[in-house]
Amino acid sequence: MERPVAVKTVAADLLALPDWRRTALARFEREAKAAARLDHANITAVYDAAITEDVCCLVMQLVDGTTLDNVIDCADDGRLSVLAAVSVAAQLSSGLSAAHAAGLVHRDLKPQNIMVDTSGLVKILDFCLVKVLSDTDPQLTITGETLGNVAYASPALLGGEKSLDGRSDLYAVGCLLHHMLTGRPPFHGEGPAELVTQHLTAPPPRLTDCGVDVPAGVQDLAHALLAKRPEDRPGSAADVYEALAPYLPAPAPAFATRRMPPEDPQRPFLVPHGPVMPR
Structure with missing residues (x-):
């Protein structure tokens, strides 16, 4: 074709x-x-x-754009603005809501598996480690295999629990939101073992303790997403989107005829269904 x-x-x-x-x-x-x-x-x-x-x-x-880690690295001080970070997290939650409704869990959300295309649309990549919730075939589980990236993996995933649901992905969204706003994931250690231990036992840092000024609702959501127990997190990706909605940038139709920077994660909210501008 x-x-x-x-x-x-x-x-x-x-x-x-x-x-x-x-x-x-x-x-x-x-x-x-x-x-x-x-x-x-x-x-x-x-x-x-x-x-x-x-x-x-x-x-x-084929997505024409760049990965989220490059977007973060190119931002001032390696941090996205609250509007941009909320925009990315909302789009992730929107995509995950569709995946979870289909019975799928990504299990490997990380900046390298997320792209921002040249229109600002966020795309989730690589469902190669996806978990079919209805799948009970034990032969598809490999003993000792590490799934997901440790910096963004949920305690349940790191603990080897077999029955994961969408709330495991929501933990990863919390890690990503923290990374976008502070410039680093919520937990960091000398090696994978120390990092795993922190995910399993250490209380999650609050954004304000990292010197980031965010609305109280965003702070509370980020902290809730990083709860150790799945039942203490938001119940669904749709709930996360609803919590983020008040902080999304208001649509700005005036921008529809103006060339905007590439890889702008706010563009879909500033210009809903806006035309593709010439390069």
């Missing part, structure tokens, strides 16, 4: 290991079918897949 796409493949060295091959192929097929069911502006679309003896690839939407 002469459309640029992104193609993701299962690593050849992984497939070469007999003990891993069946599990990897099963997980890959599960990802393709699960991701293809998702249809949301904040999630990359899956177009096609091929699973054979020689080729295992997933054909996806």
Whole structure:
């Protein structure tokens, strides 16, 4: 169709290991079918897949933009403004609400798995570690495997709990919101073991203790998202979006005919459905 796409493949060295091959192929097929069911502006679309003896690839939407870690690094002092951070978190919550409604948990949300396209739209990437909530096949769980990035992983994920729900992703959103506003994840240590221990036992730092001036509602939400127990977090991604809504930038139609900076996470809220401006 002469459309640029992104193609993701299962690593050849992984497939070469007999003990891993069946599990990897099963997980890959599960990802393709699960991701293809998702249809949301904040999630990359899956177009096609091929699973054979020689080729295992997933054909996806190619996002023209940059990853969230680059957006943060390019910001002043490595911190996003409250409006920008809230805008990103709201878009993440919107996309996750669709995934969770479909019975999927991402389990690997981190700045490198989130893109901001040139219109400012946030896209969640890489559902390769997605958990199908209704899936009870123990053969798809690999003993000792570490899923997700430790800096943004929930206590339940790090603790190896088998029954994860969407609130595990909401913990990651809390870590990301803290990172965007302070310039670093909420927990940091000398190594992975220390970092895991902090996620499991240390009380989450408050944004105000990190020298960040934020509205009380944003502070309370960020702190609630980082609760150790899932039941102490917001109940759903939709609840997170609702809590963020009062702090989103008001739509500004006057900007619709003005060229805006690329990778601007506020643009979808400043110019809802605004036209794509010439480069």
